[in-house]
Amino acid sequence: xxxxxxxxxxxxxxxxxxxxxxxxxxxxxxxxxxxxxxxxxxxxxxxxxxxxxxxxxxxxxxxxxxxxxxxxxxxxxxxxxxxxxxxxxxxxxxxxxxxxxxxxxx
Amino acid sequence: xxxxxxxxxxxxxxxxxxxxxxxxxxxxxxxxxxxxxxxxxxxxxxxxxxxxxxxxxxxxxxxxxxxxxxxxxxxxxxxxxxxxxxxxxxxxxxxxxxxxxxxxxxxxxxxxxxxxxxxxxxxxxxxxxxxxxxxxxxxxxxxxxxx
Numbered sequence: 001x002x003x004x005x006x007x008x009x010x011x012x013x014x015x016x017x018x019x020x021x022x023x024x025x026x027x028x029x030x031x032x033x034x035x036x037x038x039x040x041x042x043x044x045x046x047x048x049x050x051x052x053x054x055x056x057x058x059x060x061x062x063x064x065x066x067x068x069x070x071x072x073x074x075x076x077x078x079x080x081x082x083x084x085x086x087x088x089x090x091x092x093x094x095x096x097x098x099x100x101x102x103x104x105x106x
Numbered sequence: 107x108x109x110x111x112x113x114x115x116x117x118x119x120x121x122x123x124x125x126x127x128x129x130x131x132x133x134x135x136x137x138x139x140x141x142x143x144x145x146x147x148x149x150x151x152x153x154x155x156x157x158x159x160x161x162x163x164x165x166x167x168x169x170x171x172x173x174x175x176x177x178x179x180x181x182x183x184x185x186x187x188x189x190x191x192x193x194x195x196x197x198x199x200x201x202x203x204x205x206x207x208x209x210x211x212x213x214x215x216x217x218x219x220x221x222x223x224x225x226x227x228x229x230x231x232x233x234x235x236x237x238x239x240x241x242x243x244x245x246x247x248x249x250x251x252x253x
Contacts, residue, residue: 019125021121021124021125021153021157022121022124022157022160022161022211022213023121023122023124023125024125025212026121029212053128053146053149053150053153054150055150055153055154055157055220056154056213056214056216056217056219056220057157057212057213057214059214059216060211060212060213060214061212063212063214064212084142084143084146087223088150088220091216091219091220091223092214092216
């Protein structure tokens with residue numbers, strides 16, 4: 001699992017690659033949160049295009065970042081979700097938070 | 107019900123073993139020629155059950171998790187994940203979506219919901235102070251050449 005962050009203006013994008021489980025989520029969380037605190041972006045994008053596996057730890061990761069962005073008055077978008085991860089994302093109730101996007105990241 | 111093949115693994119309740127356990131279960135079941143979707147569902151369900159043992163059963167201690175995978179008649183798969191940890195006082199409450207005792211770890215409380223969604227059946231046996239056994243059952247669709 002690895003994550004790369006790109007800050008453009010006040011928009012922060014985190015590119016996630018590999019497998020997200022309870023073990024790997026901790027590093028992603030720490031890295032993302034320190035970037036959020038440093039840059040206080042208006043928009044956080046979590047780009048899932050490189051994620052090959054995810055269990056409910058990934059849902060916890062998204063929910064936690066959603067709460068954090070709301071705390072700073074910002075927004076969260078979850079983008080480029082591979083088709084294999086759609087089911088777990090949809091059954092988790094993330095749909096009601098309106099953060100899932102299917103469009104291709106520019 | 108006949109057992110056609112079986113494997114058992116024991117490993118320490120370290121979070122690095124979450125990936126090991128789900129990958130090992132998936133590798134064993136490759137002989138059934140599952141679809142990518144079926145394999146992903148099994149990996150996800152195993153990951154949830156093993157993570158429960160690691161996070162909840164043993165907490166900050168290291169204990170032993172035992173995973174038994176059996177291939178039964180008609181491509182039925184039975185996976186048992188057993189720990190000797192703290193046990194679950196109220197199984198019904200623990201299986202409720204969004205129930206979690208570890209919000210500080212950002213557990214979404216969806217572990218059992220995911221297992222139920224991705225398997226044909228999930229059963230849980232637990233005794234407080236003794237441990238928990240989660241049994242996942244799923245039938246892999248037969249290969250076209252077998253039909």
